Amino acid sequence: MSAGRKLFAGDWRFMAAAAGLERLPKMFGVEIAVAGRSNVGKSSLVNALTGRDGLARTSSTPGRTQELIFFTADERLRLVDMPGYGYAAAPKAKVAAWTELIRAYLRGRANLARVYVLIDARHGLKDTDTPVLDLLDEAAVSYQIVLTKADQPKPAELAAVLDATAAAAKKRTAAYPQILTTSARTGAGIGELRAAVARLLDETR
Template identity: 50%
Template sequence: MNSAYKQTFFVTSVFEVRKLPPEAAAEAAFAGRSNAGKSSAINALCEQKRLAQISKTPGRTRALNFFSVDAERTLVDLPGYGYAQAPAALRRQWEALIEHYLSKRRNLRGLMLVMDIRHPLTDYDWQLLDWCQAHALPLHILLTKADKLSRGAAVSTLQKVERSLRARESDASVQRFSTLRRQGVEQAHEVLDAWLGF
Protein backbone atom coordinates (compact mmCIF):
# COMPACT_ATOMS: atom_id res chain seq x y z
CA MET A 1 0.00 0.00 0.00
CA ASN A 2 1.48 3.36 -1.04
CA SER A 3 0.85 6.00 1.63
CA ALA A 4 1.82 8.82 -0.77
CA TYR A 5 -1.75 8.89 -2.11
CA LYS A 6 -3.00 10.06 1.30
CA GLN A 7 -1.44 13.47 0.57
CA THR A 8 -3.49 13.97 -2.62
CA PHE A 9 -5.37 17.26 -2.84
CA PHE A 10 -7.78 18.91 -5.28
CA VAL A 11 -6.18 21.35 -7.73
CA THR A 12 -8.71 22.54 -10.30
CA SER A 13 -11.77 21.77 -12.41
CA VAL A 14 -11.46 22.28 -16.16
CA PHE A 15 -14.47 22.84 -18.41
CA GLU A 16 -12.61 24.02 -21.52
CA VAL A 17 -9.63 22.64 -23.43
CA ARG A 18 -7.80 25.97 -23.36
CA LYS A 19 -7.78 25.92 -19.55
CA LEU A 20 -6.00 22.58 -19.16
CA PRO A 21 -3.02 22.78 -16.75
CA PRO A 22 0.55 22.57 -18.09
CA GLU A 23 1.73 19.06 -18.98
CA ALA A 24 4.25 18.96 -16.15
CA ALA A 25 3.28 16.01 -13.94
CA ALA A 26 2.62 12.41 -14.97
CA GLU A 27 -1.15 11.82 -15.05
CA ALA A 28 -3.41 8.82 -14.49
CA ALA A 29 -7.04 9.37 -15.50
CA PHE A 30 -10.26 7.78 -14.27
CA ALA A 31 -13.14 7.25 -16.70
CA GLY A 32 -16.40 5.37 -16.58
CA ARG A 33 -20.13 5.40 -16.97
CA SER A 34 -22.06 7.84 -14.79
CA ASN A 35 -22.66 6.38 -11.33
CA ALA A 36 -20.10 3.57 -11.80
CA GLY A 37 -18.24 4.76 -8.70
CA LYS A 38 -15.32 6.81 -10.07
CA SER A 39 -15.30 9.37 -7.28
CA SER A 40 -15.67 6.71 -4.59
CA ALA A 41 -12.76 4.78 -6.11
CA ILE A 42 -10.52 7.86 -6.10
CA ASN A 43 -11.44 8.57 -2.48
CA ALA A 44 -10.69 4.97 -1.47
CA LEU A 45 -7.35 4.94 -3.29
CA CYS A 46 -6.35 8.18 -1.57
CA GLU A 47 -7.83 7.15 1.80
CA GLN A 48 -9.93 10.32 1.94
CA LYS A 49 -13.70 10.52 2.27
CA ARG A 50 -14.37 13.83 0.53
CA LEU A 51 -11.52 14.34 -1.93
CA ALA A 52 -13.64 13.64 -5.02
CA GLN A 53 -17.28 14.63 -4.68
CA ILE A 54 -19.71 11.72 -4.57
CA SER A 55 -23.28 12.06 -5.80
CA LYS A 56 -26.20 9.71 -6.08
CA THR A 57 -27.25 11.73 -9.13
CA PRO A 58 -25.57 10.47 -12.34
CA GLY A 59 -23.74 13.02 -14.45
CA ARG A 60 -22.59 15.31 -11.64
CA THR A 61 -18.94 15.28 -12.76
CA ARG A 62 -19.08 17.75 -15.64
CA ALA A 63 -15.45 18.82 -15.71
CA LEU A 64 -11.99 17.31 -15.75
CA ASN A 65 -11.05 17.38 -12.06
CA PHE A 66 -7.33 17.41 -11.30
CA PHE A 67 -5.89 16.08 -8.02
CA SER A 68 -2.21 16.41 -7.15
CA VAL A 69 -0.51 13.44 -5.48
CA ASP A 70 2.78 15.36 -5.41
CA ALA A 71 4.70 17.73 -7.68
CA GLU A 72 5.35 14.96 -10.21
CA ARG A 73 2.07 12.99 -10.17
CA THR A 74 -1.59 13.85 -10.79
CA LEU A 75 -4.91 11.97 -10.85
CA VAL A 76 -7.64 13.18 -13.22
CA ASP A 77 -11.36 12.44 -12.81
CA LEU A 78 -13.08 12.59 -16.22
CA PRO A 79 -16.80 13.36 -16.71
CA GLY A 80 -18.98 10.24 -16.56
CA TYR A 81 -20.36 9.06 -19.89
CA GLY A 82 -23.64 7.48 -20.92
CA TYR A 83 -25.90 9.78 -18.89
CA ALA A 84 -28.95 9.92 -21.16
CA GLN A 85 -30.77 12.67 -19.26
CA ALA A 86 -28.03 15.23 -19.82
CA PRO A 87 -28.87 17.74 -22.58
CA ALA A 88 -27.42 16.72 -25.95
CA ALA A 89 -25.32 19.89 -26.21
CA LEU A 90 -23.81 19.25 -22.79
CA ARG A 91 -23.05 15.62 -23.67
CA ARG A 92 -21.26 16.75 -26.83
CA GLN A 93 -19.25 19.24 -24.78
CA TRP A 94 -18.20 16.50 -22.32
CA GLU A 95 -17.33 14.11 -25.15
CA ALA A 96 -15.23 16.71 -26.96
CA LEU A 97 -13.37 17.57 -23.75
CA ILE A 98 -12.68 13.91 -22.94
CA GLU A 99 -11.63 13.10 -26.51
CA HIS A 100 -9.21 16.03 -26.63
CA TYR A 101 -7.74 15.15 -23.26
CA LEU A 102 -7.21 11.47 -24.07
CA SER A 103 -5.82 12.04 -27.56
CA LYS A 104 -3.63 15.12 -26.96
CA ARG A 105 -2.39 14.87 -23.38
CA ARG A 106 1.26 13.89 -23.73
CA ASN A 107 1.82 13.28 -20.01
CA LEU A 108 -1.11 10.84 -19.67
CA ARG A 109 0.37 7.51 -18.52
CA GLY A 110 -2.72 5.32 -18.21
CA LEU A 111 -6.48 5.11 -17.81
CA MET A 112 -8.44 3.49 -15.00
CA LEU A 113 -11.78 2.42 -16.49
CA VAL A 114 -14.36 2.15 -13.71
CA MET A 115 -17.31 -0.23 -14.23
CA ASP A 116 -20.10 -1.30 -11.90
CA ILE A 117 -19.46 -5.05 -11.55
CA ARG A 118 -23.20 -5.65 -12.03
CA HIS A 119 -23.17 -3.90 -15.44
CA PRO A 120 -19.73 -4.40 -17.02
CA LEU A 121 -18.63 -3.83 -20.62
CA THR A 122 -21.34 -1.54 -21.93
CA ASP A 123 -21.10 -0.24 -25.49
CA TYR A 124 -19.52 2.96 -24.13
CA ASP A 125 -16.94 0.91 -22.23
CA TRP A 126 -16.02 -1.04 -25.38
CA GLN A 127 -15.61 2.19 -27.34
CA LEU A 128 -13.11 3.43 -24.78
CA LEU A 129 -11.36 0.06 -24.56
CA ASP A 130 -10.98 -0.12 -28.34
CA TRP A 131 -9.77 3.49 -28.51
CA CYS A 132 -7.11 2.90 -25.84
CA GLN A 133 -5.99 -0.30 -27.58
CA ALA A 134 -5.67 1.50 -30.92
CA HIS A 135 -3.67 4.33 -29.32
CA ALA A 136 -1.51 2.07 -27.10
CA LEU A 137 -2.73 3.78 -23.94
CA PRO A 138 -2.43 1.44 -20.92
CA LEU A 139 -5.82 0.64 -19.42
CA HIS A 140 -6.82 -1.05 -16.17
CA ILE A 141 -10.42 -1.90 -15.27
CA LEU A 142 -11.84 -1.53 -11.77
CA LEU A 143 -14.98 -3.64 -11.34
CA THR A 144 -16.45 -1.53 -8.55
CA LYS A 145 -19.19 -2.29 -6.03
CA ALA A 146 -17.94 -5.88 -5.76
CA ASP A 147 -19.57 -6.02 -2.32
CA LYS A 148 -22.98 -5.91 -4.05
CA LEU A 149 -22.44 -9.48 -5.30
CA SER A 150 -21.62 -12.70 -3.51
CA ARG A 151 -17.96 -13.68 -3.72
CA GLY A 152 -18.78 -16.46 -6.19
CA ALA A 153 -20.79 -14.15 -8.44
CA ALA A 154 -18.08 -11.48 -8.32
CA VAL A 155 -15.37 -13.98 -9.27
CA SER A 156 -17.57 -15.32 -12.09
CA THR A 157 -18.11 -11.80 -13.46
CA LEU A 158 -14.38 -11.09 -13.29
CA GLN A 159 -13.67 -14.25 -15.27
CA LYS A 160 -16.31 -13.37 -17.88
CA VAL A 161 -14.78 -9.93 -18.35
CA GLU A 162 -11.31 -11.46 -18.68
CA ARG A 163 -12.58 -13.85 -21.35
CA SER A 164 -14.27 -11.01 -23.24
CA LEU A 165 -11.06 -8.98 -23.19
CA ARG A 166 -9.03 -11.92 -24.50
CA ALA A 167 -11.57 -12.52 -27.26
CA ARG A 168 -11.19 -8.86 -28.25
CA GLU A 169 -7.38 -9.17 -28.05
CA SER A 170 -7.34 -6.34 -25.53
CA ASP A 171 -4.23 -5.64 -23.45
CA ALA A 172 -6.34 -4.23 -20.60
CA SER A 173 -6.00 -5.68 -17.12
CA VAL A 174 -8.94 -6.04 -14.71
CA GLN A 175 -9.68 -6.51 -11.03
CA ARG A 176 -12.50 -6.54 -8.48
CA PHE A 177 -12.83 -3.42 -6.31
CA SER A 178 -14.96 -2.42 -3.33
CA THR A 179 -14.70 0.91 -1.54
CA LEU A 180 -16.92 -0.39 1.27
CA ARG A 181 -14.62 -3.33 2.03
CA ARG A 182 -11.45 -1.60 0.79
CA GLN A 183 -11.00 -4.57 -1.51
CA GLY A 184 -8.53 -4.19 -4.37
CA VAL A 185 -6.92 -0.94 -3.19
CA GLU A 186 -3.41 -2.39 -2.99
CA GLN A 187 -3.70 -4.02 -6.43
CA ALA A 188 -4.89 -0.74 -7.97
CA HIS A 189 -2.05 1.13 -6.23
CA GLU A 190 0.45 -1.20 -7.89
CA VAL A 191 -0.93 -0.28 -11.31
CA LEU A 192 -0.91 3.45 -10.54
CA ASP A 193 2.60 3.21 -9.06
CA ALA A 194 3.91 1.68 -12.30
CA TRP A 195 2.24 4.34 -14.43
CA LEU A 196 3.24 7.29 -12.26
CA GLY A 197 6.81 6.18 -11.60
CA PHE A 198 6.79 5.47 -7.88
Protein backbone atom coordinates (compact mmCIF):
# COMPACT_ATOMS: atom_id res chain seq x y z
CA MET A 1 0.00 0.00 0.00
CA SER A 2 1.40 3.41 -0.94
CA ALA A 3 2.16 5.90 1.80
CA GLY A 4 -0.64 8.22 0.67
CA ARG A 5 -3.24 5.48 0.46
CA LYS A 6 -2.18 4.09 3.84
CA LEU A 7 -2.35 7.53 5.44
CA PHE A 8 -5.99 8.00 4.41
CA ALA A 9 -7.09 4.39 4.93
CA GLY A 10 -7.97 4.97 8.58
CA ASP A 11 -11.37 5.54 10.13
CA TRP A 12 -11.79 9.24 9.39
CA ARG A 13 -14.36 10.96 11.59
CA PHE A 14 -15.68 14.36 12.57
CA MET A 15 -13.67 15.83 15.42
CA ALA A 16 -14.82 19.40 16.08
CA ALA A 17 -16.50 22.48 14.61
CA ALA A 18 -15.26 25.94 15.53
CA ALA A 19 -17.16 29.14 14.83
CA GLY A 20 -14.72 31.16 16.96
CA LEU A 21 -11.11 30.98 18.14
CA GLU A 22 -12.22 29.89 21.60
CA ARG A 23 -13.72 26.73 20.07
CA LEU A 24 -10.58 25.61 18.25
CA PRO A 25 -9.28 22.23 19.44
CA LYS A 26 -5.87 22.19 21.08
CA MET A 27 -2.98 22.02 18.66
CA PHE A 28 -1.65 18.50 18.24
CA GLY A 29 -0.01 16.66 15.38
CA VAL A 30 -0.07 18.15 11.89
CA GLU A 31 -2.99 20.01 10.36
CA ILE A 32 -3.75 20.56 6.70
CA ALA A 33 -6.62 22.77 5.59
CA VAL A 34 -8.80 22.89 2.48
CA ALA A 35 -9.90 26.31 1.25
CA GLY A 36 -11.77 27.50 -1.82
CA ARG A 37 -14.64 29.46 -3.28
CA SER A 38 -18.12 28.38 -2.33
CA ASN A 39 -19.30 25.57 -4.60
CA VAL A 40 -15.75 24.67 -5.74
CA GLY A 41 -16.25 21.15 -4.40
CA LYS A 42 -14.45 21.23 -1.05
CA SER A 43 -16.74 18.77 0.70
CA SER A 44 -16.70 16.38 -2.25
CA LEU A 45 -12.90 16.45 -2.30
CA VAL A 46 -12.67 15.83 1.46
CA ASN A 47 -14.97 12.83 1.05
CA ALA A 48 -12.94 11.49 -1.90
CA LEU A 49 -9.65 12.03 -0.10
CA THR A 50 -10.76 10.17 3.02
CA GLY A 51 -12.82 7.55 1.21
CA ARG A 52 -15.86 8.46 3.29
CA ASP A 53 -18.84 9.57 1.19
CA GLY A 54 -20.76 11.20 4.01
CA LEU A 55 -17.91 12.62 6.08
CA ALA A 56 -18.19 16.22 4.88
CA ARG A 57 -21.64 17.54 4.05
CA THR A 58 -22.15 18.47 0.41
CA SER A 59 -24.77 20.98 -0.64
CA SER A 60 -25.94 22.79 -3.75
CA THR A 61 -26.27 25.89 -1.57
CA PRO A 62 -23.02 27.93 -1.63
CA GLY A 63 -21.62 28.93 1.74
CA ARG A 64 -23.11 26.11 3.78
CA THR A 65 -19.86 25.44 5.65
CA GLN A 66 -19.88 28.26 8.20
CA GLU A 67 -17.28 26.98 10.64
CA LEU A 68 -13.83 25.44 10.65
CA ILE A 69 -14.63 21.72 10.53
CA PHE A 70 -11.97 19.35 11.88
CA PHE A 71 -11.66 15.70 10.83
CA THR A 72 -9.15 13.11 12.02
CA ALA A 73 -8.31 9.42 11.83
CA ASP A 74 -5.46 9.45 14.36
CA GLU A 75 -3.34 11.99 16.20
CA ARG A 76 -0.79 12.37 13.40
CA LEU A 77 -2.99 14.32 11.00
CA ARG A 78 -6.03 16.55 11.12
CA LEU A 79 -7.94 17.75 8.08
CA VAL A 80 -9.70 21.13 8.29
CA ASP A 81 -12.56 22.14 6.00
CA MET A 82 -12.61 25.94 5.89
CA PRO A 83 -15.66 28.13 5.13
CA GLY A 84 -16.06 28.82 1.44
CA TYR A 85 -15.38 32.35 0.27
CA GLY A 86 -16.66 34.49 -2.58
CA TYR A 87 -20.34 33.94 -1.88
CA ALA A 88 -22.40 32.89 1.08
CA ALA A 89 -26.13 32.83 1.73
CA ALA A 90 -25.73 34.63 5.03
CA PRO A 91 -25.77 38.19 6.43
CA LYS A 92 -22.69 40.29 5.73
CA ALA A 93 -21.88 40.50 9.43
CA LYS A 94 -21.68 36.73 9.66
CA VAL A 95 -19.53 36.49 6.54
CA ALA A 96 -17.20 39.10 8.08
CA ALA A 97 -16.99 36.99 11.24
CA TRP A 98 -16.01 33.90 9.22
CA THR A 99 -13.38 35.95 7.39
CA GLU A 100 -11.85 37.15 10.65
CA LEU A 101 -11.88 33.59 12.02
CA ILE A 102 -10.00 32.34 8.96
CA ARG A 103 -7.50 35.19 9.22
CA ALA A 104 -6.82 34.49 12.89
CA TYR A 105 -6.60 30.73 12.30
CA LEU A 106 -4.05 31.10 9.51
CA ARG A 107 -1.87 33.49 11.46
CA GLY A 108 -1.95 31.67 14.79
CA ARG A 109 -2.02 27.94 14.07
CA ALA A 110 1.58 26.79 14.52
CA ASN A 111 0.86 23.17 13.51
CA LEU A 112 -0.82 24.14 10.22
CA ALA A 113 1.55 22.62 7.65
CA ARG A 114 -0.24 23.52 4.41
CA VAL A 115 -3.44 24.91 2.96
CA TYR A 116 -4.76 23.31 -0.21
CA VAL A 117 -6.53 26.04 -2.17
CA LEU A 118 -9.14 24.55 -4.48
CA ILE A 119 -9.79 26.18 -7.85
CA ASP A 120 -12.49 25.09 -10.29
CA ALA A 121 -10.71 23.73 -13.38
CA ARG A 122 -13.50 25.05 -15.60
CA HIS A 123 -12.82 28.67 -14.63
CA GLY A 124 -9.31 28.97 -13.18
CA LEU A 125 -8.27 31.71 -10.78
CA LYS A 126 -10.79 34.52 -10.24
CA ASP A 127 -10.61 37.93 -8.58
CA THR A 128 -12.32 36.48 -5.50
CA ASP A 129 -9.32 34.17 -4.98
CA THR A 130 -6.83 37.04 -4.79
CA PRO A 131 -7.55 38.23 -1.20
CA VAL A 132 -7.17 34.68 0.13
CA LEU A 133 -3.89 34.10 -1.71
CA ASP A 134 -2.67 37.50 -0.50
CA LEU A 135 -3.56 36.56 3.07
CA LEU A 136 -1.72 33.24 2.81
CA ASP A 137 1.36 35.02 1.43
CA GLU A 138 1.21 37.64 4.19
CA ALA A 139 0.81 34.98 6.88
CA ALA A 140 3.66 32.94 5.33
CA VAL A 141 1.46 29.84 5.31
CA SER A 142 2.54 27.26 2.73
CA TYR A 143 -0.23 26.52 0.26
CA GLN A 144 -0.74 24.46 -2.88
CA ILE A 145 -3.35 25.00 -5.56
CA VAL A 146 -5.53 22.02 -6.47
CA LEU A 147 -7.76 22.15 -9.54
CA THR A 148 -11.12 20.45 -8.94
CA LYS A 149 -13.71 19.10 -11.41
CA ALA A 150 -10.88 18.40 -13.86
CA ASP A 151 -13.01 15.83 -15.68
CA GLN A 152 -15.36 18.52 -17.00
CA PRO A 153 -13.30 20.84 -19.26
CA LYS A 154 -11.89 19.61 -22.56
CA PRO A 155 -8.19 18.57 -22.46
CA ALA A 156 -7.02 21.72 -24.25
CA GLU A 157 -9.07 23.93 -21.92
CA LEU A 158 -7.72 22.12 -18.86
CA ALA A 159 -4.16 22.50 -20.12
CA ALA A 160 -4.66 26.24 -20.61
CA VAL A 161 -6.06 26.69 -17.10
CA LEU A 162 -3.24 24.58 -15.66
CA ASP A 163 -0.58 26.68 -17.42
CA ALA A 164 -2.18 29.97 -16.35
CA THR A 165 -2.54 28.81 -12.75
CA ALA A 166 1.06 27.59 -12.59
CA ALA A 167 2.29 30.91 -13.96
CA ALA A 168 0.31 32.80 -11.31
CA ALA A 169 1.57 30.53 -8.53
CA LYS A 170 5.20 31.21 -9.46
CA LYS A 171 4.64 34.88 -8.60
CA ARG A 172 3.38 34.00 -5.12
CA THR A 173 5.80 33.88 -2.17
CA ALA A 174 4.12 31.09 -0.17
CA ALA A 175 2.68 29.01 -3.03
CA TYR A 176 4.01 25.52 -3.70
CA PRO A 177 4.93 25.51 -7.41
CA GLN A 178 3.28 22.22 -8.46
CA ILE A 179 -0.42 22.42 -9.35
CA LEU A 180 -2.48 19.27 -8.78
CA THR A 181 -5.53 18.33 -10.84
CA THR A 182 -8.36 16.26 -9.35
CA SER A 183 -11.87 15.01 -9.91
CA ALA A 184 -13.88 13.84 -6.92
CA ARG A 185 -16.40 12.28 -9.32
CA THR A 186 -13.95 10.06 -11.22
CA GLY A 187 -11.23 9.80 -8.57
CA ALA A 188 -8.61 11.22 -10.93
CA GLY A 189 -5.72 12.86 -9.07
CA ILE A 190 -6.91 11.79 -5.61
CA GLY A 191 -4.01 9.35 -5.25
CA GLU A 192 -1.54 12.10 -6.17
CA LEU A 193 -3.06 14.44 -3.59
CA ARG A 194 -2.89 11.76 -0.91
CA ALA A 195 0.76 11.14 -1.81
CA ALA A 196 1.51 14.86 -1.57
CA VAL A 197 0.02 14.98 1.94
CA ALA A 198 2.03 11.90 2.96
CA ARG A 199 5.26 13.52 1.75
CA LEU A 200 4.37 16.69 3.64
CA LEU A 201 3.80 14.68 6.82
CA ASP A 202 7.21 13.03 6.43
CA GLU A 203 8.85 16.44 5.97
CA THR A 204 7.35 17.80 9.19
CA ARG A 205 8.57 14.95 11.40
